[in-house]
Each structure stands twice: as structure tokens, then as C-alpha cells.
Amino acid sequence: MMCEECQMKPATVHITKIINNEKTQMHLCEECAKQKHISFSTGLGAFGFDDAGFSVGKLLSSFFEPAGQSPMSLTDKLQCSRCGLTFQGFSKTGRFGCSQCYNTFKGQMNPLLRRIHGKTYHVGKVPKRTGGQLRIKHEINRLKGELQEAINAEEYERAAVIRDKIKQLGKNKNTK
Amino acid sequence: MGVENLMDPSRIKWISSPGPDSDIVISSRVRFARNISDVPFPHLLSEQEAKNIVSDVYSTLKNNTVFSRDIELYNMNELSGEQKTLLSEMHLISLDLADSKNGAVIVNQDETVSIMINEEDHLRIQLMLPGLQLDEALKQIDKIDDLLEERLDFAFDEKIGYLTACPTNVGTGMRASVMMHLPVLTMMDQIGQIFSTITQVGLVVRGIYGEGSQAKGNLYQISNQITLGKSEEDIIQNVLGVARQILMSERKIRQNLSGEARIRLEDKILRSYGILTNAKMVSSQEALAYISDVRLGVDMGVIKGLKPSALNGLFLMTGPAYIQQMAKNAMTPMERDLYRADFIRQKMEK
Numbered sequence: 001m002m003c004e005e006c007q008m009k010p011a012t013v014h015i016t017k018i019i020n021n022e023k024t025q026m027h028l029c030e031e032c033a034k035q036k037h038i039s040f041s042t043g044l045g046a047f048g049f050d051d052a053g054f055s056v057g058k059l060l061s062s063f064f065e066p067a068g069q070s071p072m073s074l075t076d077k078l079q080c081s082r083c084g085l086t087f088q089g090f091s092k093t094g095r096f097g098c099s100q101c102y103n104t105f106k107g108q109m110n111p112l113l114r115r116i117h118g119k120t121y122h123v124g125k126v127p128k129r130t131g132g133q134l135r136i137k138h139e140i141n142r143l144k145g146e147l148q149e150a151i152n153a154e155e156y157e158r159a160a161v162i163r164d165k166i167k168q169l170g171k172n173k174n175t176k
Numbered sequence: 177m178g179v180e181n182l183m184d185p186s187r188i189k190w191i192s193s194p195g196p197d198s199d200i201v202i203s204s205r206v207r208f209a210r211n212i213s214d215v216p217f218p219h220l221l222s223e224q225e226a227k228n229i230v231s232d233v234y235s236t237l238k239n240n241t242v243f244s245r246d247i248e249l250y251n252m253n254e255l256s257g258e259q260k261t262l263l264s265e266m267h268l269i270s271l272d273l274a275d276s277k278n279g280a281v282i283v284n285q286d287e288t289v290s291i292m293i294n295e296e297d298h299l300r301i302q303l304m305l306p307g308l309q310l311d312e313a314l315k316q317i318d319k320i321d322d323l324l325e326e327r328l329d330f331a332f333d334e335k336i337g338y339l340t341a342c343p344t345n346v347g348t349g350m351r352a353s354v355m356m357h358l359p360v361l362t363m364m365d366q367i368g369q370i371f372s373t374i375t376q377v378g379l380v381v382r383g384i385y386g387e388g389s390q391a392k393g394n395l396y397q398i399s400n401q402i403t404l405g406k407s408e409e410d411i412i413q414n415v416l417g418v419a420r421q422i423l424m425s426e427r428k429i430r431q432n433l434s435g436e437a438r439i440r441l442e443d444k445i446l447r448s449y450g451i452l453t454n455a456k457m458v459s460s461q462e463a464l465a466y467i468s469d470v471r472l473g474v475d476m477g478v479i480k481g482l483k484p485s486a487l488n489g490l491f492l493m494t495g496p497a498y499i500q501q502m503a504k505n506a507m508t509p510m511e512r513d514l515y516r517a518d519f520i521r522q523k524m525e526k
């Protein structure tokens with residue numbers, strides 16, 4: 001078997017990975033494997049969080065219509081004013097150029113995020129220093145859920161305490 | 177300071193001190209992806225801009241009383257390829273960072289914290305602890321994140337959370353993973369079935385596979401795939417719950433193994449022990465497989481007098497880059513296998 005990267009040398013490094021039930025195999029010569037930093041996949045180095053050999057970009061680009069199928073649409077003309085990335089550029093690599101890109105390609109974000117995550121809204125951590133108002137908003141929402149739980153469980157004392165907390169937070173929000 | 181300092185197994189927490197459930201769970205890792213707002217992502221940065229980020233992050237930590245005396249900075253452009261491979265084997269950097277010419281990593285004293293700078297995102301903060309303690313890892317990484325955020329403006333959007341170079345990380349920017357040693361589930365061919373269940377709940381499994389696609393070392397890493405629409409705590413609980421289920425079934429079949437099956441397994445364990453204590457040459461692939469058997473033997477009481485933590489250490493220290501760095505001078509593959517066999521024999525005698 002020849003190396004699938006350079007097609008020049010016999011493949012001596014064989015890698016099989018099972019990600020999401022999907023088996024992916026790579027057959028490489030030692031040099032190409034080294035270039036991909038996977039000659040040591042026999043060691044613990046194989047456990048990265050993201051796989052260099054299996055690009056996310058490829059995965060992402062398959063989400064989009066193949067380029068050139070439709071006439072130049074508005075989407076294709078979109079370009080980030082901060083870093084210059086075009087939407088086409090993004091769909092090729094799957095990577096944005098800067099945080100401003102998320103704003104530039106806003107119209108395309110929801111279907112993409114839904115494909116990847118199943119959701120389009122963040123519900124987790126908010127930065128402490130810069131996220132002041134938003135933190136309070138999230139906290140109030142969380143407490144409202146807790147309040148409902150308390151009421152459903154007929155724990156009225158607990159509900160009263162939570163209701164006071166919500167009131168207090170609401171005040172803080174308005175004074176800031 | 178050279179990377180050699182990082183190799184001392186007694187300072188590496190996930191090797192030197194056992195954690196909860198560490199008979200089966202080797203380590204727990206949590207990673208946050210963060211970016212500085214209004215600065216292009218690393219692949220579009222000039223050298224100077226990239227350097228500025230490294231020094232901003234480093235000085236933020238240096239100004240903190242807890243971290244100031246506890247951290248070391250390594251610039252990728254000052255390391256050799258072999259040294260970078262070593263750091264990746266040690267889980268301190270990723271392959272992407274090794275390739276990033278303006279990349280750097282900050283590592284703390286017990287190597288539980290590593291902060292990669294100018295990888296795919298400006299910051300990839302990682303926290304690694306021994307055993308199954310993702311919740312504790314989340315607590316600790318949260319503090320480091322807060323500390324950095326006191327001085328750095330992170331790119332954050334009200335609606336979609338922390339902004340990352342790749343939309344697969346957006347939201348929490350978090351990956352949580354556990355590395356598990358599952359020799360008996362693997363041997364009983366039950367691993368495939370378990371994995372197909374795992375992927376249905378949005379988790380990813382990775383194993384080390386060699387030729388013939390048999391998992392070497394019976395080590396598996398389970399991590400979350402989705403980063404948006406769930407809180408950090410919920411994601412952690414999801415991974416924790418699945419890891420607990422898997423480790424209980426691994427323990428259960430170990431206990432229930434009897435009769436011929438048990439004899440065959442004990443025979444396999446003792447043969448592997450025999451090889452590691454006698455062989456003249458051991459390749460890195462063989463090492464993983466035999467160390468896995470011996471690790472199981474220690475957990476099952478078949479082999480006595482060896483510490484599980486010593487074997488966790490061997491998983492790392494028999495890796496190609498680690499062996500190469502210990503030997504210092506360049507070696508042929510044969511010399512490496514000789515060196516490895518020698519090294520393992522010494523460790524087993526202790």
C-alpha cells in the first residue's frame with residue numbers, strides 16, 4: 001500500500017480512528033506522518049481534543065451548498081470589514097477570521113449553529129467583569145426557573161426567599 | 177528553562193497522586209477556548225500582534241500572587257520538533273499549537289494547568305486532574321478564567337456566548353474529557369456497543385488504534401461534542417454520568433469473571449508481566465499493550481507490589497518522544513526499543 005498523502009513511498013503508519021461510530025483510516029509513510037505530527041500516535045499524544053488530521057473545516061464545508069451551483073448570491077458577496085474574510089472563504093476552511101465575523105455572517109449563523117449544536121443560544125458562563133448586566137439577567141432567569149420548581153413542589157417558604165432575591169437583583173440591574 | 181524539567185513524573189499531578197476512581201479513570205481534563213475581542217484570530221495575526229497576546233497573558237498571571245512564582249512559559253519557536261512532540265505526548269500542548277510559529281504555552285508547577293496561546297484561538301486554557309473529577313477541574317479552571325478576564329477583554333456575544341475561531345467551539349468554548357482504561361470491556365467485545373450508546377448522547381470517543389484496528393493500551397477518551405445551548409455544569413454532568421456508567425460495567429465484569437475466562441485473563445496478565453520484566457526490546461505499541469495488562473493485573477490483585485500510579489507513569493514515559501528525550505542523543509528505532517525495555521525493567525523492579 002502506498003502513502004495516501006504523497007503517493008510516493010510505502011505506507012508504514014496506519015491509523016484507525018473511531019469518532020462518532022465512523023471509522024476513519026489513514027495510511028501514511030513515516031515522513032508524511034511526521035509532518036502531520038502523528039508519527040507518535042502510538043503514544044498518549046493521540047489523545048488531543050481536536051484532531052489535526054481530520055479537519056473540522058472539511059466537515060463544516062459539507063454543510064453548505066457546493067460553490068458555483070447557484071448564481072453569485074448576496075451571501076457570497078458578504079465580507080467582514082474587520083478581517084476581510086468572505087463567506088466563501090469561511091465555508092472553505094470552517095474558520096472565522098475575527099470575532100467581528102460572527103456579526104458579519106449573522107444571517108447565516110442560525111442554521112449553521114443548529115446543525116452543529118442543535119441550539120442557537122448560549123446559556124452558560126458570562127464574563128464577570130464585562131458581562132455585568134447580562135449576568136444579572138441570566139441569574140434572574142435561572143432563579144425564575146427555581147421559583148417555578150419551588151411553587152410546583154409547594155415549598156412556599158423557599159419560593160418567598162427566591163422571590164426576594166429576584167426583586168433585589170432587579171433593583172441592582174436598574175441602578176447600574 | 178528547558179522542557180526537561182517538565183518530565184519529572186513526581187511533579188506531574190495526574191501521575192504522582194491518585195484521584196477518585198483512578199483504578200479505571202486515568203485523568204480528567206477541561207478546556208476553555210477564549211479570544212481577545214477586536215483582535216483577529218491567531219491565523220491572521222502578525223508576529224508582533226501574536227507576541228503581544230503572549231506577553232499580555234503571561235503578565236496577567238505574573239501579577240497574580242498565586243501564579244506568579246508557579247508558572248513557566250515556553251515559546252514554540254524556541255523548541256525543537258522533538259520537544260514539541262514530547263509536550264503533546266504529555267497533554268500540555270496540542271498538535272495545532274506545535275505547528276503555530278507564534279504559539280506559546282504556560283505550564284504551572286504540578287502541570288495541572290496549561291494555557292496555550294495562539295493556537296486556533298488566542299487562549300486555550302486547560303485543567304487536568306488525576307482520576308474522575310471533572311467537577312473539581314471545572315471549579316479550578318473557572319477561577320483561572322476569571323483571573324484572566326480581570327485584565328483581558330474576551331470576545332463574548334450576549335446571544336451565542338464566547339466567540340471562537342471555529343463555530344464548533346462557540347458558546348461555552350468548553351471541552352470536558354476523561355481518559356479511561358477499559359481492558360476487560362475491550363476484551364469482551366462490549367466496547368463497540370457502549371460507544372454507540374455514547375454517541376447518541378452527544379459525546380465523542382477516541383481510542384488509540386494500531387494495525388488491525390485493535391485498541392492499544394485499552395485507553396479511551398470520552399468528551400463532549402456540543403458547546404452551545406447547555407451550561408458548563410450540565411455538560412460536565414453529562415460526561416461524568418456516562419463515565420460512571422462505563423466504569424461500573426468495567427468493574428462489574430472484572431468481578432464476575434470466573435472459571436476458564438478468569439484463568440485465561442490471569443495467564444495473559446502474567447505473560448505480559450513476564451515480557452516487560454525480561455524482554456530485551458520493547459516497541460512503544462507493545463509497551464502500551466503490556467502495561468495495560470499489568471495495570472489490570474495490579475487492580476485485580478494478580479500482580480502485587482506495584483503501584484497503579486507507577487503504571488500510569490509508564491503509559492506516558494514509554495512514548496516515543498519521552499524515551500527519545502530521556503536518552504538525549506539521537507537513536508535508531510532499534511536503540512529506542514532497547515532503551516525502552518531497559519527503562520521498563522528498572523521501573524518494574526522497584
Ligand SMILES: [Zn+2]
Nearest residue numbers: 003006029032
Ligand atoms: Zn508519504
Ligand SMILES: [Zn+2]
Nearest residue numbers: 080083098101
Ligand atoms: Zn472577521
